[in-house]
Amino acid sequence: MGDAAREKELHLVEEEGSPEEWASYLEDDDVIYATTQIFDALADYTRFRILGALTTSERSVGELQRLCGVTQSAISHQLRLLRDRGLVTMRREGQRSIYTLADEHVATLIAVGLEHAGHWPE
Amino acid sequence: MGDAAREKELHLVEEEGSPEEWASYLEDDDVIYATTQIFDALADYTRFRILGALTTSERSVGELQRLCGVTQSAISHQLRLLRDRGLVTMRREGQRSIYTLADEHVATLIAVGLEHAGHWPE
DNA sequence: CAAATATATGAACACATGCTCATACGTTTG
DNA sequence: CAAACGTATGAGCATGTGTTCATATATTTG
Numbered sequence: 001m002g003d004a005a006r007e008k009e010l011h012l013v014e015e016e017g018s019p020e021e022w023a024s025y026l027e028d029d030d031v032i033y034a035t036t037q038i039f040d041a042l043a044d045y046t047r048f049r050i051l052g053a054l055t056t057s058e059r060s061v062g063e064l065q066r067l068c069g070v071t072q073s074a075i076s077h078q079l080r081l082l083r084d085r086g087l088v089t090m091r092r093e094g095q096r097s098i099y100t101l102a103d104e105h106v107a108t109l110i111a112v113g114l115e116h117a118g119h120w121p122e
Numbered sequence: 123m124g125d126a127a128r129e130k131e132l133h134l135v136e137e138e139g140s141p142e143e144w145a146s147y148l149e150d151d152d153v154i155y156a157t158t159q160i161f162d163a164l165a166d167y168t169r170f171r172i173l174g175a176l177t178t179s180e181r182s183v184g185e186l187q188r189l190c191g192v193t194q195s196a197i198s199h200q201l202r203l204l205r206d207r208g209l210v211t212m213r214r215e216g217q218r219s220i221y222t223l224a225d226e227h228v229a230t231l232i233a234v235g236l237e238h239a240g241h242w243p244e
Numbered sequence: 245c246a247a248a249t250a251t252a253t254g255a256a257c258a259c260a261t262g263c264t265c266a267t268a269c270g271t272t273t274g
Numbered sequence: 275c276a277a278a279c280g281t282a283t284g285a286g287c288a289t290g291t292g293t294t295c296a297t298a299t300a301t302t303t304g
Binding site: 021022026032033035039040049052055105109110113117118119 | 142143144145147148150153154155156157158159160161162164165166167170171174175177178208227230231232233234235236237238239240241242
């Protein structure tokens with residue numbers, strides 16, 4: 001697999017658009033606010049662990065509860081917030097609610113954040 | 123400029139490391155916490171506007187105050203937080219304090235966040 | 245339908261957060 | 275050194291946030 005193919009695989013690259021097109025977004029207050037809302041969703045320990053667990057596979061509330069080691073209520077409340085912000089989607093499957101990352105954008109942000117924190121100067 | 127070169131230019135790609143190396147970070151609580159701290163720094167409107175302004179060029183506190191339209195005190199307080207978290211650095215230049223993005227990681231996170239918010243479903 | 249299981253929700257509380265106000269610190273200039 | 279300018283900081287306050295507890299709402303099973 002060549003460099004370009006791997007980079008595409010990692011979802012770290014936009015498919016279209018010119019370099020630095022994001023710079024224009026810095027003048028759009030709505031985009032700025034939307035961006036902070038996404039970062040805010042990723043800025044809590046419990047929520048981040050939920051999202052991290054969902055990068056592996058979709059999961060039920062009970063699974064997430066076990067994986068994250070907090071109350072079922074806490075998980076449910078945080079899942080509601082993540083759902084409201086569009087980071088995860090849910091479907092019913094019998095008695096269970098199955099949660100999934102909404103799209104690859106979320107996985108990209110998690111990956112970029114983890115890599116940068118992992119390499120962070122000291 | 124070819125795709126690979128442009129992608130590298132955008133700093134959206136790691137230079138080394140295997141695909142999905144970040145996945146292992148999901149088991150390191152310290153890395154997870156560090157990641158949430160970075161996202162948290164980006165999750166406030168004022169702070170994000172400060173960082174956005176710094177993507178263009180380094181700036182003094184007074185400039186940032188004018189650009190962001192808030193109190194000098196508010197700017198200073200937020201700059202302190204950003205400094206403590208390692209997202210910006212400061213140097214004295216006469217009476218002024220000049221702030222700069224700490225490294226390209228920060229610009230990458232801003233770019234990725236803005237692009238995804240800008241393209242967000244509805 | 246009743247009981248059991250899985251999930252969701254509202255209220256309440258402790259704690260964090262971002263701002264303002266007042267003031268202190270640091271640097272340059274006269 | 276005093277005055278002016280730029281920046282930093284602490285206290286205080288209003289608001290926001292994440293959790294728990296209790297309870298409600300599905301959904302399946304007997």
